[in-house]
Amino acid sequence: MKGIFIDIEKCIGCKSCEIYCAVSHSASKQIFSAIFEDPLPAERVKVESYNAFSIPIQCRHCEEAPCVDACPSGALSKETETGIVAMDQGRCIGCWMCAMVCPFGAIIPKMDSKVIIKCDRCPDLDEPACVNACPTNALLFGELSEVMKKSRKKAAQITISAIKKEISIGGLI
Amino acid sequence: MKSMEKSVNILIEKAENEGIELAWDRLKKQEPQCGFGLLGICCRICNMGPCRINPFGDEPKKGVCGATADVIVARNLGRMIAAGAAAHSDHGRDIVHTLLLASQGKARGYEIKDEAKLKVIAAEFKIDTNRDKNDVAKDLAKGVMQEFGMEKGEIQFIKRAPAKRREIWEKLGILPRGIDREIVEMMHRTHIGVDNDYANIILHGLRTSLSDGWGGSMVATELSDILFGTPKPVKSKVNLGVLKEDAVNIIVHGHEPTLSEMIVLASKDPDLIALAKKNGAKGINLSGMCCTGNEILMRKGVPVSGNFLNQEVAIITGAVEAIIVDVQCIMPSLTEIAKCYHTDIISTSPKAKFTGALHMEFHEDKGEDIAKKIVKKAIENFPKRNKEKVLIPDKPVEMYAGFSVEAIVEALGGKLDPLIDAIKAGKIKGIAAVVGCNNPKVKHDQSHVEMTKKLIENDILVLETGCVAIAAAKVGLLVPEASEKAGNGLKSVCKAFGIPPVLHMGSCVDISRILVAVSAIANALGVDISDLPVAGAAPEWMSEKAVSIGTYVIASGVFTVLGTVPPVLGSAEVVDLLTNGAEGLIGAKFAVEVDPIKGADLMIDHIKAKRKGLGL
Numbered sequence: 001m002k003g004i005f006i007d008i009e010k011c012i013g014c015k016s017c018e019i020y021c022a023v024s025h026s027a028s029k030q031i032f033s034a035i036f037e038d039p040l041p042a043e044r045v046k047v048e049s050y051n052a053f054s055i056p057i058q059c060r061h062c063e064e065a066p067c068v069d070a071c072p073s074g075a076l077s078k079e080t081e082t083g084i085v086a087m088d089q090g091r092c093i094g095c096w097m098c099a100m101v102c103p104f105g106a107i108i109p110k111m112d113s114k115v116i117i118k119c120d121r122c123p124d125l126d127e128p129a130c131v132n133a134c135p136t137n138a139l140l141f142g143e144l145s146e147v148m149k150k151s152r153k154k155a156a157q158i159t160i161s162a163i164k165k166e167i168s169i170g171g172l173i
Numbered sequence: 174m175k176s177m178e179k180s181v182n183i184l185i186e187k188a189e190n191e192g193i194e195l196a197w198d199r200l201k202k203q204e205p206q207c208g209f210g211l212l213g214i215c216c217r218i219c220n221m222g223p224c225r226i227n228p229f230g231d232e233p234k235k236g237v238c239g240a241t242a243d244v245i246v247a248r249n250l251g252r253m254i255a256a257g258a259a260a261h262s263d264h265g266r267d268i269v270h271t272l273l274l275a276s277q278g279k280a281r282g283y284e285i286k287d288e289a290k291l292k293v294i295a296a297e298f299k300i301d302t303n304r305d306k307n308d309v310a311k312d313l314a315k316g317v318m319q320e321f322g323m324e325k326g327e328i329q330f331i332k333r334a335p336a337k338r339r340e341i342w343e344k345l346g347i348l349p350r351g352i353d354r355e356i357v358e359m360m361h362r363t364h365i366g367v368d369n370d371y372a373n374i375i376l377h378g379l380r381t382s383l384s385d386g387w388g389g390s391m392v393a394t395e396l397s398d399i400l401f402g403t404p405k406p407v408k409s410k411v412n413l414g415v416l417k418e419d420a421v422n423i424i425v426h427g428h429e430p431t432l433s434e435m436i437v438l439a440s441k442d443p444d445l446i447a448l449a450k451k452n453g454a455k456g457i458n459l460s461g462m463c464c465t466g467n468e469i470l471m472r473k474g475v476p477v478s479g480n481f482l483n484q485e486v487a488i489i490t491g492a493v494e495a496i497i498v499d500v501q502c503i504m505p506s507l508t509e510i511a512k513c514y515h516t517d518i519i520s521t522s523p524k525a526k527f528t529g530a531l532h533m534e535f536h537e538d539k540g541e542d543i544a545k546k547i548v549k550k551a552i553e554n555f556p557k558r559n560k561e562k563v564l565i566p567d568k569p570v571e572m573y574a575g576f577s578v579e580a581i582v583e584a585l586g587g588k589l590d591p592l593i594d595a596i597k598a599g600k601i602k603g604i605a606a607v608v609g610c611n612n613p614k615v616k617h618d619q620s621h622v623e624m625t626k627k628l629i630e631n632d633i634l635v636l637e638t639g640c641v642a643i644a645a646a647k648v649g650l651l652v653p654e655a656s657e658k659a660g661n662g663l664k665s666v667c668k669a670f671g672i673p674p675v676l677h678m679g680s681c682v683d684i685s686r687i688l689v690a691v692s693a694i695a696n697a698l699g700v701d702i703s704d705l706p707v708a709g710a711a712p713e714w715m716s717e718k719a720v721s722i723g724t725y726v727i728a729s730g731v732f733t734v735l736g737t738v739p740p741v742l743g744s745a746e747v748v749d750l751l752t753n754g755a756e757g758l759i760g761a762k763f764a765v766e767v768d769p770i771k772g773a774d775l776m777i778d779h780i781k782a783k784r785k786g787l788g789l
Contacts, residue, residue, distance in 0.1 A: 015225065019208030022229050031208055032738050035228045036745075042229055133205050 001083040004121065004128055005147045006055060010138035011047070013054035017130035017139060018043040021058075024122055024129030039112060044119040045130050046105075056130065056139060059106040059119035061085045067098035067107060075115075084121050092116055176482065176617035178647055180413045180567040184486040187564055193513055195485050196504065200613045212743030213246040219365040228743055238365055246744035247371035247378075248363040250720070253740075254378045255359040257721030260501055261682050262321070262352045262389025263524075264429055268396045269317045271431050271537045275400060276310035282435055282541035285310050286402040290579075294395050298329055310399065317392055323351035328384065330391045333692055337701035338730055341759060342383065347376055347728070349384035352392070356381055371747055379728040379759065386725030391685035397430050397468065404471035404577040404679065406584065406672075410569035411646040413483060415476035416492050418565060420458035421449045423551045424478050424487055427499035428680065430468035432521055432535045433461065435544035436497060437473050445548050452555045457548065462487065463502050464639055464680035470574045471679045477572075480618070480640035481611040481715075488516050491562035495551035499535070500525045502610070502716065515557040519547055572646035573653070574677035576636075578690050584670050591670070592634075593697055596706065597789060600662035602632045603706030603780035604694075606687045607641050608722060609714035612737050618644035620712035620736050620769035625650060627773035629674040632660035633780060636690070639681040641712070650675045684722055688729055698787070703730030703760030706783040708776035712736030712769050727761040732779045734764045734772040 019031070026034035026041035034041050045058035061084045068076045068085060075091035076098055078084075092115040099107040099116060107118045122128040131141040140147060174182050175197050188195050209215035214226040216236050224236030226245060235241055240248070274280035285291055285306045292302040295309045298316040302309050320328050327348045331339065342348045349355050359381045362368035368377070398404070416422045423440065425433040439445060440459040449457050460478040461469050469475040478487055481502055487493055488510045495517040496507060508518045508529030520527050521535035521543075533547050576584075585591045595601040605628045611617055621644035628635050629650075637645055645651055650658070656667035659674040667674050678686045695702045709726045711719050714737055726733050741747050755762040766772040 014207065015209070016205070016207055019228070020205055023208070031205075031211055032742055035212065035742060040229045042231070133208075135203075135207070 001144055002142060003061065003083070003144050003147075004058065004119075004131060005140045005142070007138050007140065008053065008055055010136040011054050011056060012136055012138075013047055013049060014135065015047050016133040016135060017045050017056045018047060020129040020133035021045045024125065025117075042108065042110065042117060044108065044117055057104050057106055058130065059085060060104060061119070061121070066101040066103070070097040070101045072097060082121075085118070087116065087118055087120070089115050174616065175613070177619050177622055177644070178412060178479075178483075178567075178617065180565070181483065181486050181617060183566040184413070184489040184564065188486065188489045191489075191513060193489065193510055194506075196482065196506070196613045199506075209743075211738070211740060213249050213740035214242050214743035216240060216245040216248065218248060218363065221365075226743060240369070243371040243744040243746040244369055244374075246741050246747045247374040250739070250741055250747065251359050251363050251374045251378045251381070253717045253720040254381050254724050255356045257717035257719065258381050258385035258389060259356050260718050261385045261393065261721065262356070264500070264682060265352070265389040265392035265396070266321060267429060267431060268393050268400065269314050272310055272396050272400055273314035273318075274537050276307045276314060278307070280537045280540060282438060283400060283537065285399060287399050290395070290403050291399045294399065297332070314396075317396065320388065320392065321352045322354060326350065328352060328388045330387045330395075331383070333689060334387065334729070335692055335695045335701050338695075338703075341701075342728075345376060345379075345758060347380035347383065349380055349388055352384045352388040355384040371744065372750060375747065375750055378724055382721045382724035383728050385721045386685060386688055386729065390682040391688070393682040394679070394685045398577065401430055401434050401468075401472050403579050404575040405580045406573055407471070407474040407575040409470055409474045409572055409574060410476040411572045411643060412567055412569050413478055413487060413490060414565060414567040414569040415458075415460045415478050416487075416490055416565050417455070417458045418492060418563060419455040421452070421454045421456070421552050421555045422493045423457065423459050423548065424462050424493055424496045425459070425465050425469065426462040426484060426496050427503055427525075428464040428468075428501040428682075429499050430465065430472070431537060431540065432497070432499050432544065433465045433469045434472075435540040436548060437469050437475060438541065439544040439548040442545060442548070445545065445552060448549065449552045449555065452552055454552070454555050457552065462496075464682070465499060467574070467639065467642065467677075467680040467683075471577070471677070471683075472575075474574075476569065477643055477646065480643040482613065482617045485510055488514055490565050491559060492565055494554040494558065495519050495547070497521060497547055497551075498525065498527070498530075501718070503527070514562065515554055515559065517550065517554055519550065521547070570647055570649050572649075572651040572677070573673055574642070574646075574651065574679075576672075576676040576678050578686050578693070581676065581690065584672055586670075589693055589697060591666075593694060595662075595666045596694075599784075599789065600632065600666050601634050602662070602777075602784065603634075603708070604636060604691070605633050605776055605780075606636045606684070606707070606709040606726070606731065607712065608638050608681070608684055608709070609711030609719050609736075610640050610716050611644075612713045612715040614737055615713045615767075618647065618713075620772075621645060622648050622650070624710060624712050624736075624769035624773045625675055626658065627770055628776065629655075629659040629663055631773075631777050632662040633777065634663060634666075635675045636678050636687050637675055638678050638683050638687070642675075642677040645675050646677065651677055681718060681722065684726070691729075691731065700787070701730055701760065704783065704787060706780040706787070706789070707731050708779045709733040710736065710772055710776060712772060723763065727755060727763055728759055730759060730761045732761050732764070732776070734766050734775050736767055736769060736772055738765055738767065
């Protein structure tokens, strides 16, 4: 199952993910014209910060998605094939129950269109726009197992290096 | 294909095979580029920030200080104009300094080459010209120096503009008072908490740019003509094919003529030629790149190896012993690429050093000696050339350059009347100034060439400078025979006077020549520049200098099409002012059109409308 993963150490809070998320959800798909569209396109990912760190937050497409459970109109559903939490705009009644129960605040109520918007993981693109736009590779798109494998490799390298003193302790920080 | 030029594409492939990264590769790694930067809505002016405005209408709508997108975009644009004007004007300052040293006999190798022009310019500065040329030159240099930091009044060359134009500038309060002063004032105004009205900032942007076009750039052009000679039509060759397999290839790259003129002299030195032969070469082959190339092309007919995007691939030919650089538009990547070859990158300006370059500092007072040392260094590099890595894929193309205003008048038989008559009769529908850079966001040279072709097909005489002129030269548009590609009217005029349909007027500071030319035409017709069937374009622009140029061109009354999107779209108000409101203020405006053919159409429509306005 593919997902968008975040390397929190690499996020510098540039908000490029926000910009290109909105562009990818615009009619023109082009930044210079997207900003003049009516209605204006909106981003589904938001960069939030805590202390000196920042992190992009978008729908995690949870396996046990509380938003799907909370949705009274059947607008939200968990797609088994892609694993994404999909949204049927026609069914959304704008009750914002999903937004209320989402632990990430990743569901965005749109007052003008009276429906919610959320990450759809850019189904028409090879790679979600936010991932493609990230200049520091803080956002990754890939198989969960591969990403976990990478993390384990990194942990192994750090741990072994520290014990074997192959590299200076500075490399750890 | 990334370029219109055959050899560039071949050399890009060679670079790829050798694992060498070029501008196109680096652009790819930058994409998608920062949206805030592209739209001009990132403000880094104070340390309460950096601040950004959400371009999609959501929060944040203001920076910490309260600056809106309009103020942020205007401030950023203002600073781009200031930087561009500074670059041209600092170049101008160096020329004034050289003229002063030459007049005092303190700069061996430099002398007054055009005494007639010296007298004309000195008379404009109310200097007594019935004296020894060096005395006149000394007073002129000192007089022009005053222009840079002048306290009151207006800069001298602004008086060359038509009266109606000057009245507009006066009414708007944008007559430039001093070349440096407007730049400094722009930096002041855009400091945190000073000028917080976008329109007022843009107005000062116009003033700053005018201090470039009618100040720094015009000083650079006119005083260079006095020092090195006013250009006359000259035949030469262009593209990377000017490099020779059996000679010491030296490229001068950058912008100023002071050093490159001395390198031209040194490359003809018999002792150095003998040294080249001793080192196994057949001789010394000098070529120019970018505007320093244009300077020595215009005055000496030195072949041109390319424009901005040729600089990296020139090294990939493996046949270049040295690239001698001064200032502006020199990629920092050169030294890294040169490590893969024997090529020496020789920096010469104390203002422009490059990590990894060989620095041989140039000073006007010892110009000739230093130039010889630099050329000697290049010659000694020849035996290190790896012949197996040499690839010069193309043959050079013939071209003509050297069309200063004086040369155009001479070609027309001593006065501008034949040109004006041809415009009145409709043989020539109008004049287009196509100028500017290369930008890897556009296929190398393509927009320049397509726009130029479309314009001449429609009987529009095209005046070019800088990288555009080099692009047009590469496809054979700068020869008299190219008039076959022009409309019948323009063709007949070109044939009558033996001129190409596209005239190479020089380097980017020489866009000031175009201001002089259009002013002369407007004065002859008793109208303002904005009444003329004239349009401008910068199809592949990228530099801050181009922003200053575009701005002084519209401030001078010429409608201008930009072929790459400037970082201003984040403010609807600024966009409206530049592309609409400016018309009411200064009689000209910008348009942005990335398609060169559609851009040419906008210019053609504009020229038609202006002809109608003049009753033509």
